[in-house]
Amino acid sequence: MRCKYIILLPILGALVGASCPSYDAIASKFAATLDPKTYQGFWYEVASANVFLTKGCECTRYNFSMTDDIHFTDIFTCNKDSPTGKPYVLENHGSVDPKTPGKMVESLGPVSPPYWVIQLWGNESAYDYSLVYACLDLIVTKSEYIYFFSRTSTIPEEQMSEMRAYASKYDIDLKNVKDVPMAGCTWKTQQAQKFSRGFLN
Numbered sequence: 001m002r003c004k005y006i007i008l009l010p011i012l013g014a015l016v017g018a019s020c021p022s023y024d025a026i027a028s029k030f031a032a033t034l035d036p037k038t039y040q041g042f043w044y045e046v047a048s049a050n051v052f053l054t055k056g057c058e059c060t061r062y063n064f065s066m067t068d069d070i071h072f073t074d075i076f077t078c079n080k081d082s083p084t085g086k087p088y089v090l091e092n093h094g095s096v097d098p099k100t101p102g103k104m105v106e107s108l109g110p111v112s113p114p115y116w117v118i119q120l121w122g123n124e125s126a127y128d129y130s131l132v133y134a135c136l137d138l139i140v141t142k143s144e145y146i147y148f149f150s151r152t153s154t155i156p157e158e159q160m161s162e163m164r165a166y167a168s169k170y171d172i173d174l175k176n177v178k179d180v181p182m183a184g185c186t187w188k189t190q191q192a193q194k195f196s197r198g199f200l201n
């Protein structure tokens, strides 16, 4: 018996060690201090990992908009199984941490899992790409989610490499990252333009 414990303990220790990082440890200052108003508008989910709710989704896009200084809606739309498939809409709600706006929570129901913007590309008046991470501590392991967002439906190869490198630097597992199919998609672009040009500004 004793022998078994000696073998098991280090294994358990290693599993418990697989816990989620803190926001401060993995977020850039630019992302942590983002301006929620500038973050508003459409975000295309060009690639992601471990998002079970959105299985079979194509043309995935979020419409992020602040409802007050702290709260937002982030309406998710995709087409199931083909670019002309049945639209699938989820009305997510969330909030930003007033002191650290990049540290968001977002949910559909009563639970508020993290939705952390860990790095942004662009400038102070326009964010072009966003790397969003969520991690849930489970009892002996963790569950990680990662999203590669863009203001358009594509991310140039060089930009994608930079985003992957950022995640890898913080030991975020990228082996399950998959491209979201975007070929043949049509979106309401007119509304998109109007919206990103200054809703609430």
Ligand SMILES: *[C@@H]1O[C@H](CO)[C@@H](O)[C@H](O)[C@H]1NC(C)=O
Pocket (backbone or CB within 6 Å): 063, 064, 065, 073, 075, 188, 191, 192, 195
């Ligand atoms: C995006 O969200 C805003 C705020 O809720 C809304 O006014 C706008 O119509 C939405 N755009 C689309 C294309 O759904």
Ligand SMILES: *[C@@H]1O[C@H](CO)[C@@H](O)[C@H](O)[C@H]1NC(C)=O
Pocket (backbone or CB within 6 Å): 122, 123, 124, 125, 126, 128
């Ligand atoms: C910020 O980026 C946007 C989009 O990439 C660009 O159009 C704009 O000129 C930039 N503004 C500044 C102040 O650099």
